[in-house]
Amino acid sequence: MSTVISKPNKQKFLPLREITVNSRPLVKRAIQFSCDGDLAVTADDSVHIFIPEFPDFSRRRERLKARSTDQQDEVGANRNWPIDHESSEDDDDEDDGGPRSYNHQATRAQYSEGSKHMPVSFPPLDPRVNRELFAAQNIPFPYEGAVDVEGQDADSNDDSDGSDDAYDSQDEEDQGTGLGSNRPYGAGYGPITGVGSSMNHVVGIGWSPSGLGVNRRPILGVLTGSGTLAMFGDGSESANILPRANEGMLQRRELNSWIVLWGVGERLIVPGQQTEVSEYIRGFAWAREIAPGQALLATINDLNEVAIISVQCVLVADEDKGQGDSAFRAGPRENVVWLVREVSRFKAEGPHKDTNQLDPDWVPFGTSFGLRWGPWLHTGGSHTCVLSFMDRGYVGFRKVTIKDTWVRGESPSLEVGSEDTHGICVHLSTDAFLEFEDAVGRRPVPSARCLLC
Amino acid sequence: MSATATTHDWYQTNVPPPSDPAADPRPQWVRTIAQKLEVQVPVDMHLTRNYDDSGSEGSESGSEDEDEDGDLDLDGDFDSFAEEGDANGSAGATVLDIPEIHPHRYRLHGLALSPGGGVTAVLASTHSTQRPERGGWHTVRSSVLFGYKPRRKRQPRRGPCSGQHDTGAPPIDPQVMDSLTTATPAPAERTGQYDRLTTEAKLFEYLYGGGPEVPGVHYPSPAAAAARAANSDAVTGAELRDVFGPALAAQKCDLCGAAMDVRKGALSGCRNGHFFGTCATSGLAVQTPGATRSCGACGLRTMRAEVLLAKIPKQESGGGDDRREEVRRLLGEGVCGACGGKFLS
Incomplete structure (x- = not known):
């Protein structure tokens, strides 16, 4: 048995090796793990997604199960399984694969396959990506005029239905070739970003908490330089796995079905928001996991207004499904419906007034990473946490409470404190950030810790 | 930077250095x-x-x-x-x-x-x-x-099906846990931190982060689904299996009508040699194509929620609509019955 132990352990698992990507980000905090080990890496105008591939332990499980049933009585007598016994089993398992699988694995590494390089800057998001959000809540879609001309040149739209927002009126004046109605315009009230858009580089990425999207997978929020936040994730298509798994591996997800689910920002309003208001989103943050299919999203715009958006993903049974359950059906029986609604908005202000930029004492400030959610404190049926935000020289913490149990599919009863529970005046540089620890200390009072930089 | x-x-x-001074902590x-x-x-x-x-x-x-x-x-x-x-x-x-x-x-x-x-x-x-x-x-x-961290050495377990991960060793990387201890000194909260991870995250942690083996993925564990469900609800995964007990006993082979009472590895079949895959949540034989979803962490297949609901015996559902609703909600959560992982499709 000792020879078995001394045998070199063959690499059955994919190693983690360096990955080279053909891009370089323009911002900080450009890499993020999801709750499932998916890796998102920002580039200047795109996002790389890497999906892990997991080894297949089914043979080992079967062996253990068979042994447990065979030697049921021996388990009681011999409580501790010898280590060498187990490792010999494992070596047998690996030897079964033969040299072919070994050579195959030697050239591969984790994340080496199944990555996706998604362009996110161009073309800019069409406002119609949010149309289903309105349809799901039976609210008329405010940009219906733009939707009518789907398929033809959107610039020929004469706005006969009276949509008088800036989106359509600008649309008639500047006819971008090939861009149609989707040309990036300025948004918000910044001196530059208000009138024109940048090259729309990626500003920030954020994985949603676990359990939100299709198959309980997280979705990815990508904030770009034109102030729009796009959510990427699995569509409702089911054909997103490899037809065949690699040897010794489980089937891996494919990102073929990844689509833009919806967006937030200028012209990408969600139910509960105003079309007349221009909004340039400067930062966003996902609340920590609440329940499957439920999440809260906070965005902050260039006027330091924090909007809290409830995000839910519900599965609605397909209406035209067959009655007999024994019928041969292969397609998905459920449609994914996103219920997105702005539930609260407050002005996040500190005590410091913005001075003139020509003032010699003026220092630049601006961050996309100041908005963060603390960990949830569960008391009774309610959830409470603090939401941090940053203004010039000020970090504020606002208490957010979900009062009752949040039934899936309904709006949460959210209570946002009217003033900050805590505030710190501190010099903040550009790209200042704040991160909460994912733990609630309970003694002496419930408290959360965060890191401010 | x-x-x-x-x-x-x-x-x-600020991660404390490892106990072995010779090792490079970086x-x-x-x-x-x-x-x-x-x-x-x-x-x-x-x-x-x-x-x-x-x-x-x-x-x-x-x-x-x-x-x-x-x-x-x-x-x-x-x-x-x-x-x-x-x-x-x-x-x-x-x-x-x-x-x-x-x-x-x-x-x-x-x-x-x-x-x-x-x-x-x-x-x-x-x-x-x-x-x-x-x-x-x-x-x-x-x-x-x-x-990354080296994988843990295989530790002796008390029986392969016990479904308990060893609570003696810290479940997450000890260095990280040490830094967390000042905030959450209670050992119960340490494991709570680990238990809140998704199965995929635990598996990733086992592969690269020096985490422990994952119940349901590394060894069969009927308690995994129970642990998954326990933090939210009274009906546990083990009870879920009990719901399907009568259906399991009564199921017949669709091809020949014989009783399905033969188990061969992961397959269940009838005495005439018709073998089918087994649903990880209910233990029933999967006799309908396209009725299952496969797990991305353990590879086992679970029947779709509506198919499973139809398999619940009627007298069971007559016992109370609440219970049926409860089961429906549990099934509809859409996690693998064996390991709590997420489905691929």
Whole structure:
């Protein structure tokens, strides 16, 4: 048995090796793990997604199960399984694969396959990506005029239905070739970003908490330089796995079905928001996991207004499904419906007034990473946490409470404190950030810790 | 943030050092970058040979013709170095006086921690210390580097089906856990932190973060689903299996009508030799194509919720609509019955 132990352990698992990507980000905090080990890496105008591939332990499980049933009585007598016994089993398992699988694995590494390089800057998001959000809540879609001309040149739209927002009126004046109605315009009230858009580089990425999207997978929020936040994730298509798994591996997800689910920002309003208001989103943050299919999203715009958006993903049974359950059906029986609604908005202000930029004492400030959610404190049926935000020289913490149990599919009863529970005046540089620890200390009072930089 | 050869403390951590003093406490990516930063080449070699791979010009003569500004300055520097060498050096020993330079520096664009805290990933790009960068979006490169822990040695378990992971050892990387202990000193909260991870995250943690084996993935564990459901509801995964007990006993082979009472590995079949895959949640034989969803963490298949609901015996549902609703909700949560993992499709 000792020879078995001394045998070199063959690499059955994919190693983690360096990955080279053909891009370089323009911002900080450009890499993020999801709750499932998916890796998102920002580039200047795109996002790389890497999906892990997991080894297949089914043979080992079967062996253990068979042994447990065979030697049921021996388990009681011999409580501790010898280590060498187990490792010999494992070596047998690996030897079964033969040299072919070994050579195959030697050239591969984790994340080496199944990555996706998604362009996110161009073309800019069409406002119609949010149309289903309105349809799901039976609210008329405010940009219906733009939707009518789907398929033809959107610039020929004469706005006969009276949509008088800036989106359509600008649309008639500047006819971008090939861009149609989707040309990036300025948004918000910044001196530059208000009138024109940048090259729309990626500003920030954020994985949603676990359990939100299709198959309980997280979705990815990508904030770009034109102030729009796009959510990427699995569509409702089911054909997103490899037809065949690699040897010794489980089937891996494919990102073929990844689509833009919806967006937030200028012209990408969600139910509960105003079309007349221009909004340039400067930062966003996902609340920590609440329940499957439920999440809260906070965005902050260039006027330091924090909007809290409830995000839910519900599965609605397909209406035209067959009655007999024994019928041969292969397609998905459920449609994914996103219920997105702005539930609260407050002005996040500190005590410091913005001075003139020509003032010699003026220092630049601006961050996309100041908005963060603390960990949830569960008391009774309610959830409470603090939401941090940053203004010039000020970090504020606002208490957010979900009062009752949040039934899936309904709006949460959210209570946002009217003033900050805590505030710190501190010099903040550009790209200042704040991160909460994912733990609630309970003694002496419930408290959360965060890191401010 | 930049990591250069002259900033020796570019990597700082408050993670306590490991118990083994001989081990290098730095993650792998720090070691990789530090090694690259320590590289030194003679300055003339660097200037003539395009030592860094970012430059695209070929030889020295070629670059002199094509770019005036960049290379002329550099050549000027080189000449001054050489003259200095001649002035200082004794007879013929000019080779020794050619200074050595560090050709690389790194910029770090982000650092991420895996959900269980055992793996770090950093996005870094390498740059030349000597010449300005040329090119555009088509030449830039960056690298994702990892820091990971060795996998745990196989630990003796008390029976393969016990479904209990050892609570003696800290479930997450001990270094990270040590840093957490000041906030959450209770051991119960330590395991709570780990239990909140998804099955995929636990598996990732096992593979690369030095985490323990994952119940339901590494060894069959009917308690895994129960543990998953227990934090939200009264009906546990074990009870869920009990719901399907009558259906399991009564199920017949669709092909020949015989009772399905033969188990062969992962298959269940009838005595006439018709074998089918087994649903991980209910233990029923999967006799309908397209009725299952496969798990991305353990590979087992679970029947779709509506198919399973139809299999619940009617008398069971007559016992109370609440219970049926409860079961429906549990099934509809859409996690694998064996390991709590997420479905692929």
